[in-house]
Amino acid sequence: MKIITFFNHKGGVAKTTNCYHLGWKLAEKGKRVILVDADSQCNLTGLAMGLMPNDYSSEVEDAEKNGDDGKASELLEKIEREESEIVKRADNFWRSVKTNNIHSALRPAFKAEPRPLEPVEVVPVPGNENLLLLPGHIELADYESDLALAQNVKGSIGSQQNIPGAISHLLNITGEKYGADYLLVDVSPSLGAINQNIVSISDEIIIPCAPDYFSMMALMSLKEILPKWKSWALEAARSKGLQQAVYKFPEPKFRVLGLTISRFVMYKGKPASAFAAWIDKIQRACIEELKPAMQEADILSEVTKTEESPFIMAKIRDFNSLRPKSQEAQKPVFALTDEDLGLSGRSLQNMIKQREQADQVFERFADLVIESK
Template sequence: MKKIAVFNHKGGVSKTTTSFNLGFGLAKKGKKVLMVDTDSQCNLTLYSMGFEKYTQYCEERNKNNIYDCLVPAYKSQPKLIQPAECYELSNNLYLLPGNLDFTENEVQLGIAMQLSSALGSMENLPGAMNYLIETTAQKYNIDYVIFDMNPSLSAINENVLISSDYFMVPMSPDYFSIMAINSLARVLPMWEKWAKSARVAFSNATYTLPNNIPIFLGYTVNDFNLTHGAPQKSFKGFMDRISQNVSNELYPKLQQAGMTFERQRYEKAYDNMRQKFKSLKDINYSDPFCLAQISNFNKLIAISNETSTPIFDIELSKATEGQRRTLGWFKKLYEALAERIIELTNGE
């Protein structure tokens, strides 16, 4: 079982959209996938369930969500955390819903993570999330767990990322994403440095932290406009700068912290993707760290949200020739992304 954190502390970069479509994409490849909504805004939960089912879910005060599942640890109850009862979205795909109250755990978790050795039941908090996910994944025979995270440098996000096996960084082609790269290059190695000591400090806890270092899978660039099949000039400039900053700033800092593969592994996965998906002629980048460039969905995003359907599975009864081409393009794009993720994580 492999845990992937979809993270960027900058908002509006399509983290939830990426998590949702990647989850469906991996499931279509025969992988059993669990999507976990760790954002108290619950966008992934709403996207996955649809408005009516989500409203009913909230009105019923359903306890099968990430907040309530962790209550035994955060309320110091004399019982173990139990595997979650997940929401089945489709064949091979499950959801552990979010909860608006999840941020209530932030203060307790933050205090526990600031201590060199937490006192009493607080030592169980850093490893509680991982225990819940590990036991739930075993229950459903999960191959991939995908964490949709909130846009912040919170204790919850730190906890999720250091408990993951891998992470990917969605971005948008703008100045703020470039700034976020420099920030991540400083912060993520600090998180891993803390995790190294915490794995020892909390080794006697009921819920321990996993003994793994989260590995950078790459980044995606999302939500830009095309002209004649290529990114518009204004977006292309930012995309080039993102590529440069990832290669020259983010990757070296993560590599020093042991949070990357060797560069050749990224290059091989990129080359294999280009070779297999030769029909994706509009791939205009050669950056091996770029997992995908995903243009604006335009009107399709509204349909995807309303129907809780991945962008590549949308069916339009009166689709124009252009819309059919666009849907075919997105289908190939997400298929390529899923296969690249599988290749990068294979054997790990």
């Protein structure tokens, strides 16, 4: 069983989308996968369970540009109707997992309650029998300060000793209960204690990026941050106080598996020039700076050490009009059927082409993950 975390402290880099799509593809290949929502925004839970409002903004814009007021009005009414239905569905779902989510499951350790941590009753993801969800919770962020205090290894005493190892213990006993091959963890865009902990107890890290200046800045900071977190985790695992804990903090073994680059537009079969320039810059930065830093800190996966397997694991174009179709059908873009697309003629053919491209990208992405040892 492997714990793989999608981590970047920059937001808007498709962490949640890529986590969901990779999980589905691994499950298609016969792997037992648990999606773990460790972001208090709970977007992975919403995406997996169909609780996200569909985005028809581009279709409304196109209708208005074409002067089709009737179509635009029809779409706006559809948005209002679907949002009302989603609110009801979301309310029912959150009631059903009120005591069955990552926040509630960790409560005994963080609140020093006299009961052990127990595996979470995961939720089946609709449409894929091998894919399960460990739901998130908006109040998970409340544990941030407690964890930060407990992770001061020189001052962690008493019941605080059980906090740093609690997340690792919970994920492992949950994964073991369901015979999971992979736990894919979606985290918030931050450098807080929860993310530091989850990265440190993971087996592998995938760094999602976008082709822009701020992603480049984030990568340059991560080449310093990840080695520091490895050093901290080594100290924590070997500290006398945490060794005496009920939930021991594990010896860190995380490796950076590679990057994904998402959120770019295609033009004539290639990334549009503005995006292509940033993709090239990020690739060079990975080869010249990030990869050597990860190797020096001994946190680079064997898969990405070889020349045959690039550090960039997947380049994932913007899904454009496939995104609302995906949310409406509650499945990834590459799993959409022609009927799900609901189009004909040239529009259908264009979407089929995009769907096939997405399938090829995530097929290769999943194979690289499976190849990692």
